[in-house]
Structures are given as C-alpha cells and as structure tokens.
Amino acid sequence: MRVTQGMLSGNMLRNLSNSYNSLGKYMDQLSTGKKINRPSDDPVVAMKGMDYRSQVKQVEQFERNIGEVHNWMDNTDSALDKNQKALERLRELAVQASNGTYEEGQRSNIASEVDELKEHILEIANTKVNNKYIFSGTKTDGDGGDKPYTVDENGNFNFEGNQETVNIEVSSGSKITVNMQPDEVFTEELFNDLTDFADALRQGDDDEAIGEYIGKLDTHINNNVDARADLGARQNRIDLIENRVQEQAVTAKDMMSKNEDADMEEVIMNLTSQEAIHRAALSAGSRVIQPTLLDFLR
Secondary structure, three states: OOOOHHHHHHHHHHHHHHHHHHHHHHHHHHHHOEOOOOHHHOHHHHHHHHHHHHHHHHHHHHHHHHHHHHHHHHHHHHHHHHHHHHHHHHHHHHHHHOOOOOOHHHHHHHHHHHHHHHHHHHHHHOOEEOOEEOOOOOOOOOEOOEOOEEEOOOOOEEEOOOOOOOEEEEEOOEEEEOOOOHHHOOOHHHHHHHHHHHHHHHHOOOHHHHHHHHHHHHHHHHHHHHHHHHHHHHHHHHHHHHHHHHHHHHHHHHHHHHHHEOOHHHHHHHHHHHHHHHHHHHHHHHHHOOOOHHHHOO
16 A cells, blocks of 8 residues: 555644543543543443442431431430429429428419429420421421410410421431420420419418429429430430441542542653653654655656
C-alpha cells in the first residue's frame, strides 16, 4: 500500500487528538479527584457508585432519625424527672398535712400549693418539643391546636390525644417506639386524686382521710418510676443501634470512596507520562510535514 503525505498527516492529527483526550481525562481526574466524571467513562464504576451512594444516603437518613429519637426521648426523660420531683413534693405535703398538729389555715395553704403543683404537672403533660406534644400518642398536634390535657374549673379531666405509639425507623427494617403511653403516668386518676386531695385539705378532713393520699401518691410515683425505667431501656437500645449505624456509615463511605475516588499519585504519574508522550508526538509530527517533490516543481 502506498503511503502518502496526506495519510501521514491524517494519522498524526488523529493521534494528537487521542493524546489530547488522554491529557483531558487525567486533568479532570486531578481537578475533581474522581475516577470518572460521566457514566460513559466507566459504566461499571458508575453503576456501583449509584448503589453505594444510595446506601450512604440511607445510612445518613437513619442517623438523622436517631437524632430525632434522642431528642424525643431526652425531653421525655427530662419531663418525667420534673414530674417525679413534683409528685415527691406532693407526698411530702400529704405527710405534713396528715399530722394532727396542723391547723385549718395551714392546711388551706398546703391546698394552695397542691393546686399549683397540679397545674405544674398539667404543664408537664402538655410538653411540646419541635411543635409536637410528646405525651399525646400519635396526635402530636393536639386537637386543632388545643392542648391534649385539660382540667376545667370544676376539676374535670379531659384528654384529646390517643394511646397509639410513635415508631421511627432507625436501621433497615428496625423501628423503635419513641413515645410514652399517655395512660402510664398522666392519667385521669392522677388529676382527680390531686383535685380531691386539695378539696380534702380545705374541707378540714381528719388526719386519717388525708393520710390515705400518701398511698395514692406512692402509686403515681411508682408509675412514673416504671415509665422512666422503660424509657431508659429503650434509650440503651438506641445507643447500641446508633453505634452500629455509625459503623455502617463509615463502611459505606469507605466503599464509595474506593469505587469513585482517584488515586492521586497514580493520576499525577499518568499525567506526567502522557505529557511526555504528547511532546514526543508533537516533535515527531513536525518531521512528517516535510517539503515534497511538488514544492520543488513550482
């Protein structure tokens, strides 16, 4: 086959174009730090990258969910702690009031403190976190914006929430209950007992009748302790799940990095080598374009 000047020039230009493409690829890898910058660069890496990215996004969502669980449970525990202190104070008042040395006026003062503590416990029952009532089941927005727990002037108790559980997914296929059942602590019986206790103090009931409220308050205190114990067990579980999810996040990101991130040392070496090749190609190409016989026949 006869090789012409045009063929030599065409081959040279095509090879130079390929060399420029290689230089461009290595420059892209160097500037982005990624093996590929478009799916056509390596479809296999691109497909694996989509899977790894989906896994990383899923784990990151679980981490956000766990943060929400911690927020809900921590605020629940804080509220129950305040409720515990209020109930213990009420028990102290019941013990004091059952002492026969207290006069009617002193018991009336105790009744006023009982009323204030009842209002305090009612506020705790209506605790709102991130615009959600945490002690009203799944009806976290209340009833049309109204508080879920109310006690009217006559001492009548009303609850507008429900007894359903709030579950949040914290790992693949694993959900955890974050709320406390409303009927565990903030019950109608609790508020009725506090109303009756205050009435008994004002009416001047005998010491024995007032002393009966000590046992009733002990029951409510035990209910609060049991609720906190159950909450603590779930907090311990979420801590274990959080550790596992964090390990999954590290593994998923490491796999994605190995699949997508370029080896910068290798990229720099390839780029340097390609630059040398390109210069050699340019030097060789300049020799191809030499004077021909036609140049001397003019």
